[in-house]
Amino acid sequence: MQIELEQLSQLADIYKKLSTGFHISEQDFALWQELDNNEEAYSALFTALGNQLKRDSRGFFHFEVDDATVNMGKISRLFALTTYALVEFFADKGQDPLRALFDEEISHEILASILQQQYHLFEQLEVYSATDLKREVMNRMLRYGFAKAQGEQFKLLSPIYRYLDALMAVDQLTEETNTEQTNTEGQADV
Amino acid sequence: MLSAKKIIKCLDDHWPVLETLASRSALGSFSFQDVQALIQRYSPGASSEQVFREAQRLLQQEVLIPLAKSSQLELNRAVLEFIQFLIQEHQLGTVGDIQSRIEDLDRLRGKLKAAADAKDVSEMRRFIRLMDERVREVVKHFRKNESAILHLVEQAKADESKLSLAKRYSAVMEAFDEYIEPVLQMIDINGPFQHSIAALELLLSDLIIHIEQTGFLQGEKEPLVQLRTRLLEMNQLGRESLIRSTDVLMPLREELRKNTLLSRNASALLALLRKKGLEPTLEQLVPKFSSDHQKFSLGSANQITSYMAELVDYQDELYQMPQQVDQAAHHNIRVPELADVLKFARTQQANTDLSLWLAKSYPQLPVDEMLFLYQELSRAPSLKLQHLEQLTELEVNGYRLTLHPFAPTAQSGN
Numbered sequence: 001m002q003i004e005l006e007q008l009s010q011l012a013d014i015y016k017k018l019s020t021g022f023h024i025s026e027q028d029f030a031l032w033q034e035l036d037n038n039e040e041a042y043s044a045l046f047t048a049l050g051n052q053l054k055r056d057s058r059g060f061f062h063f064e065v066d067d068a069t070v071n072m073g074k075i076s077r078l079f080a081l082t083t084y085a086l087v088e089f090f091a092d093k094g095q096d097p098l099r100a101l102f103d104e105e106i107s108h109e110i111l112a113s114i115l116q117q118q119y120h121l122f123e124q125l126e127v128y129s130a131t132d133l134k135r136e137v138m139n140r141m142l143r144y145g146f147a148k149a150q151g152e153q154f155k156l157l158s159p160i161y162r163y164l165d166a167l168m169a170v171d172q173l174t175e176e177t178n179t180e181q182t183n184t185e186g187q188a189d190v
Numbered sequence: 191m192l193s194a195k196k197i198i199k200c201l202d203d204h205w206p207v208l209e210t211l212a213s214r215s216a217l218g219s220f221s222f223q224d225v226q227a228l229i230q231r232y233s234p235g236a237s238s239e240q241v242f243r244e245a246q247r248l249l250q251q252e253v254l255i256p257l258a259k260s261s262q263l264e265l266n267r268a269v270l271e272f273i274q275f276l277i278q279e280h281q282l283g284t285v286g287d288i289q290s291r292i293e294d295l296d297r298l299r300g301k302l303k304a305a306a307d308a309k310d311v312s313e314m315r316r317f318i319r320l321m322d323e324r325v326r327e328v329v330k331h332f333r334k335n336e337s338a339i340l341h342l343v344e345q346a347k348a349d350e351s352k353l354s355l356a357k358r359y360s361a362v363m364e365a366f367d368e369y370i371e372p373v374l375q376m377i378d379i380n381g382p383f384q385h386s387i388a389a390l391e392l393l394l395s396d397l398i399i400h401i402e403q404t405g406f407l408q409g410e411k412e413p414l415v416q417l418r419t420r421l422l423e424m425n426q427l428g429r430e431s432l433i434r435s436t437d438v439l440m441p442l443r444e445e446l447r448k449n450t451l452l453s454r455n456a457s458a459l460l461a462l463l464r465k466k467g468l469e470p471t472l473e474q475l476v477p478k479f480s481s482d483h484q485k486f487s488l489g490s491a492n493q494i495t496s497y498m499a500e501l502v503d504y505q506d507e508l509y510q511m512p513q514q515v516d517q518a519a520h521h522n523i524r525v526p527e528l529a530d531v532l533k534f535a536r537t538q539q540a541n542t543d544l545s546l547w548l549a550k551s552y553p554q555l556p557v558d559e560m561l562f563l564y565q566e567l568s569r570a571p572s573l574k575l576q577h578l579e580q581l582t583e584l585e586v587n588g589y590r591l592t593l594h595p596f597a598p599t600a601q602s603g604n
Contacts, residue, residue: 021479023479062479063479065478065479072478072479073473073476073478076476076477076478076479077468077472077473077476079476080472080475080476080477081463081468081472084456084459084460085456085460087452087453087456088453088456088457088460090448090453091347091441091447091448091449091450091452091453091456091457092441092446092447093441093446094441094446094447094448095448096448096450097448097450097452097453097456098450098452117437117438118460120464121460121463121464121468124467124468125468144479162477163476163477164452165477166475166476166477167452167455167456167459167475168451168452168455169475170455170458170459170462170475
C-alpha cells in the first residue's frame with residue numbers, strides 16, 4: 001500500500017504520543033480525528049515500524065504491546081487497583097458504577113476514601129496517602145491518556161475500559177474454578 | 191495425637207487440598223473419596239495407590255477426623271482454625287467472646303489490687319500475666335471479627351445467585367444485628383467495657399505512681415506499664431476495627447449498594463487480592479502498555495534478551511574516514527636545555543643586552559620559551575647582570591616585547 005507521508009500531517013505528534021504509551025481518545029480531538037480519517041495509512045506505517053496500532057470501538061487508539069516493562073507493570077497495577085477501588089466505592093454509594101466512573105469528577109475526598117477502604121492493597125504498591133495516590137496514579141493517568149484534569153479534580157476517559165475488560169475476565173476465572181469444583185464433586189460421587 | 195512437625199509437613203505437602211477442604215468446611219463433612227479426588231486433582235501424576243496412601247496419611251496424622259457413627263470426615267478443628275488464620279477467612283465470633291474476657295479482667299483487677307495491698311510479688315506477677323493474656327485475646331478477637339466481617343461482605347457482594355436482597359444479605363444483616371450492634375453498645379462511652387477499662391487503668395496508674403514514689407517493687411513497674419499501654423491500645427483498636435466494620439456493612443444494610451456485574455466482579459477481585467496478595471493475580475489481568483523509551487533501556491531480563499536478539503541481525507556500516515587536509519609542515523622546534531643556554535651565554539661573553547642576544551641566538555623559539563630562558567638567565571649568578579634604565583623594544587615571532595633589559599655589569603664586561 002502506498003502511504004503518502006505528506007498527507008499524514010500529525011504523524012510526528014501522533015507517533016510520539018502513542019510510543020510513550022499514551023492513549024489517544026476522542027478527548028484529543030485533532031489527533032483522534034486525524035487517526036480516524038487515515039486509520040489505514042497510519043496503521044500500515046506503524047506496523048512497518050514495529051508497532052501495532054489498535055483501535056477500540058469505545059473511542060480510543062493505542063499501541064498494543066506484548067511484554068510490558070517491569071516498571072510499567074507496576075504503574076498498570078496501580079491503575080487497575082485504583083479503577084476497581086473506584087467501582088467498589090461508587091457501587092457502595094448506590095450509584096451505577098459504570099456511569100459514575102465516567103461521569104463523576106474524582107476529587108481528593110474520593111481518593112482519600114478509596115485509599116482508606118483498600119489501604120492494605122495500596123500499601124503493597126507503596127501508596128500510603130491520598131496525596132501519594134494523586135501523584136502516583138492520577139497524574140500518571142493524565143500522562144497516559146486515561147484521565148483528564150478538571151481543575152483540581154480528575155475525570156476518567158474511555159481508555160479505562162481496558163481495565164474494565166480485564167475485570168470482566170475475572171468472572172470467567174471464577175466460573176472456571178466453579179465448574180472445576182462441580183466436576184470433581186461429580187467424580188467424587190462416582 | 192497431633193505431632194507438630196508432622197502436621198506442618200502435611201500442611202506443606204497437601205496445602206492446596208487442605209485449603210480447599212477448609213473453604214468447604216462451611217458446607218459440612220466430606221468423604222474419604224472426596225479427599226482422594228482432591229489429592230488426585232492437585233497431583234495428577236500420582237498413581238491411585240499413592241493417592242490412597244496420602245489420604246490415609248492425613249487420617250493417621252489426625253488432620254482429618256471421622257465423624258461419630260459415620261464414615262464422613264471433617265478437618266481437625268485446630269488445623270482448620272490455623273488454616274483459616276493463614277488464609278484470613280475467619281468465622282465471626284460472638285460478643286460473648288469479648289464480654290467474657292472483659293468480665294475476667296474485672297475479676298483479675300480485684301485480685302491484683304488485693305495482691306498489691308498484701309505486697310505479694312509472685313501473685314502480682316501472675317495476675318499481671320493473666321490480664322495481659324486476656325487483653326491480647328480481646329485484641330485478637332477484634333482483628334479476627336473484622337476480617338470475618340470483610341469476608342462476609344465480600345461474599346455477599348460477589349454473590350452471583352439471583353436471590354432477593356434480603357436473602358443475599360442475610361448473613362450481613364445477622365452480623366450487623368448480632369455483632370456490631372451489641373459490641374457498639376458494649377464499648378459505648380457509658381457501657382460496661384469503658385467502665386472496666388477506666389477502672390483498670392486507674393488501678394494500674396495508681397500502682398505505677400505508688401512504685402515510683404516509694405521505690406518499692408521496682409521490678410514490677412515495667413510489666414505494669416506494658417499492661418497499661420496494651421490496654422489503651424486495645425481500646426483504640428477495638429473502636430477503629432468497629433468503625434471499619436460498620437463502614438463496609440453499612441452500604442449493604444441500607445440496601446444502598448448497586449449490584450451490577452461490574453461491581454460484583456470488582457468485589458470478587460478485591461477479595462481475592464486481599465487474601466492472595468497483589469502480585470500473582472493482577473499480573474495476568476492488567477492491560478499492558480509501554481513506551482519506546484523503556485523498551486530500549488536495559489532494565490529487565492527480557493529487555494536484555496530482546497537486545498541480544500537484535501544483535502544477531504547486526505550489520506556494521508562502512509564508515510568513510512574524512513580526507514586529510516594538507517597542513518603547513520610543522521616546524522620541529524627544539525627547545526634548548528637551560529644548562530646549555532647558560533653555558534653558551536657564558537662562553538659567548540654576550541656584551542649586548544640579554545633579551546637581544548636571546549632573540550638573535552634562538553630566532554625560532556616561541557615567545558613563552560624565550561621568556562622562560564630570559565628569566566632563568568637573568569637570575570643565574572654565573573652571569574653578572576644588571577637592570578638597565580632605558581627601555582628596549584624587540585619583536586619575537588610576531589610578538590612585540592617592551593622591557594627593561596638585563597645587560598652585563600661593567601666588571602663582567604671587562
